[in-house]
Amino acid sequence: LIVRDGGRVLVVDTAWTDDQTAQILNWIKQEINLPVALAVVTHAHQDKMGGMDALHAAGIATYANALSNQLAPQEGLVAAQHSLTFAANGWVEPATAPNFGPLKVFYPGPGHTSDNITVGIDGTDIAFGGCLIKDSKAKSLGNLGDADTEHYA
Template sequence: MKYSMKNVFHSISMLLLFILLVGCNSQRSSIVTPIVVYKSQDLIITELSKNTFLHTSFLKTNDFGLVPCNGMIVKNNDEVVIFDTTTDNKSSQELISWIRFTLGCTVKAVITTHFHEDNLGGLSAFKHHNIPSYANSKTIELAKKHGYSVPTNAFDNALTLNVGDKVVVAKYFGPGHTEDNIVGYFPSEDILFGGCLIKELNADKGYLGDANVVEWSKTVERIKHEFPSVNLVIPGHGTPGTSELLDYTIELFKHGK
């Protein structure tokens, strides 16, 4: 798999912007200057805070070319919870191995944020290692319908899991990118994983084949109300940033088109 130069230059420029955003906000005591701690042809892992990492893998698409796809790793003590698999089993195996042998942690669970391939394409690798997988019941229904690998454990509206002596939260706020999309939240560091429901700054609307554009802004407004002081927001594609990503996404779909 080869990276397109367009994606490489875009990633570099967005990373520099992210460093600037982090550096300009002294209140983010837990957030660090992002550091790439692992990189291969198929997987990049970036440290975002003391206990939070970004994993980025790549999906080859007909309409958008080679697309970088994000997930979140939350660590506490010797345990890890992951939001979204990588895009395939090979890179998910890389991710699992890095966590086990470099971080020295046990992967307690993986939570998929919606039914698309960029979020659960590597689920079989997690099942091979007997790692529990969780998803909104709507995600499980849609994954079965579309013939994708299916997470094992279902929840309806919200899920709270322990990771070490902290917790992570997964919650459904309504439709947007898909009918089933959820977000992940790490309260102790006030970091939100928005998945494909949340857009990076200056992004276009992207793939809308399963979207509910009428409700999208309303869903994100509910998220903003729930997490008013969020330190960092991670989108499904592109560069993390401040709560401006929530405002940008709301405005992008404000008129339901």
């Protein structure tokens, strides 16, 4: 997800690889021509954190659920530079999400993974949940390898 926020860009999730993520960053530079201020990732799977080194090489601040950062090395992934923490009601603690602008980050509890978070864009009807949120026409929940199937539906 690419979000234009005034004179900057915010990114949610990487591509599967550093090369693919670098291609996305190049596209942003060519088409939007604004700096990427930060990136937040929705959970510790390859399709969401596989391009962390590309973000870091570009000088982009990266954020993830503290649990995602804990799980990332176990999954062979690079952790984000900053850890998000969440209040009892699920909303991100503002002090851990500085300069997030219109991004509203929420931890709904375990679902697709134990660490999955969602990102909304304030003032819109957009809710982005990585692999957690499915289209109403989806025939399955997808990859359940790390899912908490008791709470995910």
